[in-house]
Amino acid sequence: MPKITINAKTLEVPAGTTVLEASLEAGYQIPTLCHVAGRPALGACRVCVVEIGGYPRLQAACSTPIAEGMEIKTNSPQVREARRTVMELLLSEHQGLCTICDRDEDCELRKIAGTLGIQGTPYEGAQALLSLDESTAALYRNTGKCIKCRRCVSVCHEVQGVGALFPQGRGFDTLIGPAFSSPLAEVVCVQCGQCAAVCPVGAIGERQQVDAVWSALSDTSKHVVVQTAPAIRAALGECFGYPPGTVVTGKMVAALRRLGFDAIFDTNFTADLTIMEEGSELLSRLKTVLVDHGEAALPLFTSCSPGWINFAETFFPQMLPHISSCKSPQQMFGALAKTYYAEKIGVDPKDMVVVSVMPCTAKKAEAERPEMRASGYQDVDHVLTTRELALMIKTIGLDFRGLPDESMDTPFGISTGAADIFANSGGVMEAALRAAYELVTGRSLPGDNLHVTQVAGLTGVKEASLVLSDLLPDWSFLEGVQLNVAVAHGLGNARNLVEGIMRGERRYHFVEIMTCPGGCIGGGGQPRMTTDDVRLARMEAIFREDEGKEHRKSHENPYVQALYKEFLGEPLGHKSHQLLHTSYGV
Ligand code: HC1
Secondary structure: OOEEEEOOEEEEOOOOOEHHHHHHHOOOOOOOOOOOOOOOOOOOOOOOEEEEOOOOOOEEHHHOEOOOOOEEEOOOHHHHHHHHHHHHHHHHHOOOOHHHOOOHHHOHHHHHHHHOOOOOOOOOOOOOOOOEEOOOOOEEEEHHHOOOOOHHHHHHHHHOOOOOOEEEOOHHHOEEEOHHHOOHHHOOOOOOOHHHHHOOOOOEEEOOOHHHHHHHHHOOOOEEEEEEOOOHHHOHHHHHOOOOOOOOHHHHHHHHHHHOOOEEEEHHHHHHHHHHHHHHHHHHHHHHHHOOOOOOOOOEEOOOOHHHHHHHHHHOHHHHHHEOOEOOHHHHHHHHHHHHHHHHHOOOHHHEEEEEEEOOOHHHHHHOOOOOOOOOOOOOOEEEEHHHHHHHHHHOOOOHHHOOOOOOOOOOOOOOHHHHHHHOOOHHHHHHHHHHHHHHHOOOOOOOOOOOHHHOOOOOEEEEEEEOOOOOHHHHHHOOOEEEEEEEEOHHHHHHHHHHHHOOOOOOOEEEEEOOOOOHHHOOOOOOOOOHHHHHHHHHHHHHHHHOOOOOOHHHOHHHHHHHHHHHOOOOOHHHHHHHEOOOOO
């Protein structure tokens, strides 16, 4: 291992380590505005410059690999002066309306300016004019705040394989944005919000719906219910000082109650319902192919992640018949809240307001799709991100950490562990396999370890195969059939997988695709900054939540069973089709 010195401390670090990583190892944090841990270096912001013995100029620590004998100074007068100049130039171009910026304490530019003791800028710069793009339902872009770090460009192209944002022009005239300065709504943006998740300043963020929710909560003629997505409970705590991987379900419920919601429900309930509907759809397609020798689009793709739906509609319209017709759990919830539940409690659906708390920005756009009005009204009225919920809790001055643990309300607050794991990449697949095994064999899964480890974790594309035997008579056509499944997360991985399937190189029966790296735990609306370590901690937390549940398989949810008995009839029945299914490309 190469031996180096950092600020006179000698250490050995593995070859290939960058100066930035080695410095961290040596106990020195170097500020950066473009680098994201675990991602390739961009070398764009130049804030991380260091002095290296023998080099004629200062070097960017993020993009310089260490070499034997390097003598690095991370904090010399020359380094401090250069960082100050770079920051002052960036500040001269940044529209610093800090008092009315939604990044508040979370702005990386302000934080670094603070640690460097910068209180102003002597440069006039080329103050970018405010250009606010609010053309999509999910995201705003404010070019006046952009510091051209290129994190958004990198994540949009390299992680998501979308390519909606580009650097254009040179020097002071550089602009980051869609080609020809088009509005986001007119380009291939899928509204996943991964750009907003990495933006160090307030240049890209979610379009907040906090004010609309406050209005609903203060309108006494409205019955306001809230649903929380599976991934919120493993991340919300980070906004209140808990380490990543802390589950705060009970405190989240208590906070929602104190915010004034009339009923606190769980998207997990309709995640369980999704397994019933989507599992039935898969078995029905398999039966069509294997028994009737008819045609059915296989593999079946999951449909719960709206960024993936937007991506497929934009880039792979020929694959739309393969996508499950199930609405996402968010939308199933809205449709049921304004029909079944409204009737049950005697509230006119026009007076019911459904609010979602989602880790995902694309959910805001999904709620506004014109076909999502099965109840006769917009099924989901307002969608908040995890960050927006944290803001509301802070606004009312609640001591979140001091809250007791409270439980969700019935009937839609009750869910199984299978629903919890929807939050993790591979979770929908695991939940489906848990249910399929028991429904098809009539036997309980052996043992307590229900995890399908082949489809868990952060590998980009994961695969598993299984053969079920001793099947119930209805399912005997599956006897001996090798069922092949695949899971992809992050749309770049999804693109590779789908292209492989289209070329006939890969053959599967069922495929789970989640838009964001790691699945919803890594959604574009989650607390910043979501590194791989954070993703893994949240995933572990979700598995712990699942393991602590009384029921861990969707078909065991007693309230889902009651819903079919009292209202829906059977999976894929007439009512289900009316309320819980949809079509794409509209
Ligand atoms: Fe997701 Fe889903 S798991 S899409 O990742 O199917 O956003 O958490 O709510 O709808 O249940 C997101 C999470 C979420 C839906 C569910």
